[in-house]
Amino acid sequence: MNTARQALVAVLRELSALYPSMRLGQLLDMVATLTGVETTADYDRTTDVEMLREAVHHLSERSKQLELDVIPVESLSSERSQLLLALRETPYLSHGPLVCDLVRIAKELNTTLYDIEDDVLLQRLKPQDAVA
Amino acid sequence: MAREFLQVDPRKLRLPPSRRDGADAVKLQRQIAKHGKKTDGMPPLIVHRGKDGELMIVDGVTRATRVAKLLPGQELTVEVAAERPNKDFTNFPTVEEKLP
Numbered sequence: 528m529n530t531a532r533q534a535l536v537a538v539l540r541e542l543s544a545l546y547p548s549m550r551l552g553q554l555l556d557m558v559a560t561l562t563g564v565e566t567t568a569d570y571d572r573t574t575d576v577e578m579l580r581e582a583v584h585h586l587s588e589r590s591k592q593l594e595l596d597v598i599p600v601e602s603l604s605s606e607r608s609q610l611l612l613a614l615r616e617t618p619y620l621s622h623g624p625l626v627c628d629l630v631r632i633a634k635e636l637n638t639t640l641y642d643i644e645d646d647v648l649l650q651r652l653k654p655q656d657a658v659a
Numbered sequence: 660m661a662r663e664f665l666q667v668d669p670r671k672l673r674l675p676p677s678r679r680d681g682a683d684a685v686k687l688q689r690q691i692a693k694h695g696k697k698t699d700g701m702p703p704l705i706v707h708r709g710k711d712g713e714l715m716i717v718d719g720v721t722r723a724t725r726v727a728k729l730l731p732g733q734e735l736t737v738e739v740a741a742e743r744p745n746k747d748f749t750n751f752p753t754v755e756e757k758l759p
Binding site: 546548549552553556557559560561564565566567569570585588589591592593630633638639640641642 | 683686743
């Protein structure tokens with residue numbers, strides 16, 4: 528996993544704590560729109576570095592908005608934590624932008640980045656493991 | 660920027676890139692079967708505010724579509740989570756334009 532992708536996954540962990548009701552795909556879709564994505568074709572034009580930059584900026588703004596000095600990452604669900612770990616460890620992702628990998632997986636499962644459920648994504652990324 | 664909540668007509672909200680065609684039909688039917696016209700206890704939708712005050716949904720496409728479809732004119736609470744004053748959201752379709 529490249530450095531930008533590793534850092535992006537770490538920021539997604541913190542964003543997950545700020546948006547507990549949002550699926551991981553929704554979070555990535557939100558960050559992608561912050562990079563300027565307007566159509567599904569645009570996902571290919573973004574990079575992990577751009578996604579990271581926007582995610583970090585938004586994390587900072589949203590933390591201020593919520594008046595949080597410390598991000599409550601300990602509040603993350605076990606499923607989200609497993610999913611973020613799977614993003615770091617899975618052999619099923621390419622070396623391309625993370626968002627493109629997840630868009631591809633969503634498409635293969637006949638859904639979208641916005642709609643894909645965390646448990647479905649986790650099963651896809653960790654097919655060998657028992658997922659509660 | 661402090662937290663800001665608004666009451667808006669969900670039909671006027673813009674759809675996000677991967678939901679440009681509107682709410683997922685299966686999810687929408689599931690929500691309608693489960694909640695019908697109920698809006699009590701519905702958490703605020705999350706939106707970003709772009710140029711000219713246009714609002715794009717980042718969380719709540721199915722909820723917005725359900726209310727727009729079943730309760731025309733009913734306003735919903737949204738939370739503005741980001742300001743993007745230079746971003747033109749009029750390129751994104753509205754919930755109303757993609758209502759099933």
